[in-house]
Amino acid sequence: MAxxxxxxxxxxxxxxxxxxxxxxGNIWGFxxxxxxxxxAAFVVIYLMFCFILxxxxxxxxxxxxxxxxxxxxGAFTALGYKxxxxxxxxxxxxxxxxxxxxxxxxxxxxxxxxxxxxxxFGGGEQFGAYTLKIxxxxxxxxxxxxxxxxxxSRGISGGIEKAAKMLMPTLVVxxxxxxxxxxxxxxxxxxxxxxxVPDFSKINAxxxxxxxxxxxxSLSLGMGALITYGSYVNKKENIVSAAALITLADVGIxxxxxxxxxxxxxxxxxxxxxxxxxxxxxxxxxLPTIFGTLGSIGPLVGTLFFVLLCxxxxxxxxxxxxxxxxxxxxxxxxxxxxxxxxxxxIIFVIGIPSLLGFGYSxxxxxxxxxxxxxxxxxxxxxxxxxxxxxxxxxxxxxxIAFFAAHVWxxxxxxxxxxxxxxxxxxxxxQKYLNFAxxxxxxxxxxxxxxxxxxxxxxxxxxF
Ligand code: PHE
Numbered sequence: 373m374a375x376x377x378x379x380x381x382x383x384x385x386x387x388x389x390x391x392x393x394x395x396x397g398n399i400w401g402f403x404x405x406x407x408x409x410x411x412a413a414f415v416v417i418y419l420m421f422c423f424i425l426x427x428x429x430x431x432x433x434x435x436x437x438x439x440x441x442x443x444x445x446g447a448f449t450a451l452g453y454k455x456x457x458x459x460x461x462x463x464x465x466x467x468x469x470x471x472x473x474x475x476x477x478x479x480x481x482x483x484x485x486x487x488x489x490x491x492x493f494g495g496g497e498q499f500g501a502y503t504l505k506i507x508x509x510x511x512x513x514x515x516x517x518x519x520x521x522x523x524x525s526r527g528i529s530g531g532i533e534k535a536a537k538m539l540m541p542t543l544v545v546x547x548x549x550x551x552x553x554x555x556x557x558x559x560x561x562x563x564x565x566x567x568x569v570p571d572f573s574k575i576n577a578x579x580x581x582x583x584x585x586x587x588x589x590s591l592s593l594g595m596g597a598l599i600t601y602g603s604y605v606n607k608k609e610n611i612v613s614a615a616a617l618i619t620l621a622d623v624g625i626x627x628x629x630x631x632x633x634x635x636x637x638x639x640x641x642x643x644x645x646x647x648x649x650x651x652x653x654x655x656x657x658x659l660p661t662i663f664g665t666l667g668s669i670g671p672l673v674g675t676l677f678f679v680l681l682c683x684x685x686x687x688x689x690x691x692x693x694x695x696x697x698x699x700x701x702x703x704x705x706x707x708x709x710x711x712x713x714x715x716x717x718i719i720f721v722i723g724i725p726s727l728l729g730f731g732y733s734x735x736x737x738x739x740x741x742x743x744x745x746x747x748x749x750x751x752x753x754x755x756x757x758x759x760x761x762x763x764x765x766x767x768x769x770x771x772i773a774f775f776a777a778h779v780w781x782x783x784x785x786x787x788x789x790x791x792x793x794x795x796x797x798x799x800x801x802q803k804y805l806n807f808a809x810x811x812x813x814x815x816x817x818x819x820x821x822x823x824x825x826x827x828x829x830x831x832x833x834x835f
Contacts, residue, residue, distance in 0.1 A: 423619065436780075437601065446703055462771075530830075
């Protein structure tokens, strides 16, 4: 059998895993969730979830992957628990669903590079008309999926690692440049205040579920993406410190995205922060309107912004595609180069209803219902996002943690985490991780899963 390949260095693995985590979730999702969740109070809850709950789950996923050197389905089987591999299958399903709609948004962002360069800053009306041009946006989506497939087809060190090592540092530099620029605008500080000074009266159950879902999605957890990347990591790697760095990088980029966007909203709203709760349209509607007010520098700033959004999205779509591809390669014994294009093609087709749900098809725009604070969502993309991000990911995370602690057993997890980390055993981190994986994560994630499903799909709110 051909060797499975792997990351060639520690930094390559961290760049790729951080690249998976950093994506639309940070730059598009996080600011709009902060805006809808009332600002800084959301940020505080989000940070708590990331470090207290998500970081241990991340270390566990990577450990399972490295131990077994397998995709999420094969991993459970390799540990001797074939009857648990449905968790892996659920993860692969989530990955396919997420990539199907994620690619639609990434395709829009890709097209917006050209819209911005051409100085088209028409806000909501323009965005509405843009999403209706099905062949145009479909073409951008297809181009994005093909780019993703190209990277994945080159394999782990030659494709995924190389792309991430180049794209991630560029992303950080571009974002910092944008932050400095945003902070110089009038009323920038009103944006910062909204973003960083918490008002805890704004917290309710819905905000807490969203913070949880956002943390999981943003850190690429609960579906085996990090089991898969972990399977390409060598035994010398210190998993715990890598997971900590990846979490920090992801949170750091989300925080920077906020520093970039809220001052812009402060500037545009004259300090009232009206428009901060712009929802998913924040990036495609509010920001271009702001770029339009910047005069001659507008097209440049706008183009840069969407280029960096595409960079961030690409390292995430690559990891999303790698999960079903690794499954096809390991379990179905399909050649990587072939598996990549078949899987990418299928997922593109699955994404078509998401593409059509922005007014082009009445059915896909209105026939689906999920409940949210103060109303309902109706289009297919939002529906699928609720199914995958808000439901399957927490369930997957709950099952992975429960499995690792109580089925595979804590001491086996400890042994794997101690490889490459000689001081791990007996440390405080070990004790905390054990507690989090055995009790905290299964319980909190299980409860959040049940409450979210009741609320989002049945409109039943227990709190
Ligand atoms: N974490 C990515 C983002 O924030 C999305 C993602 C989710 C990627 C799950 C892989 C797995 O954009």
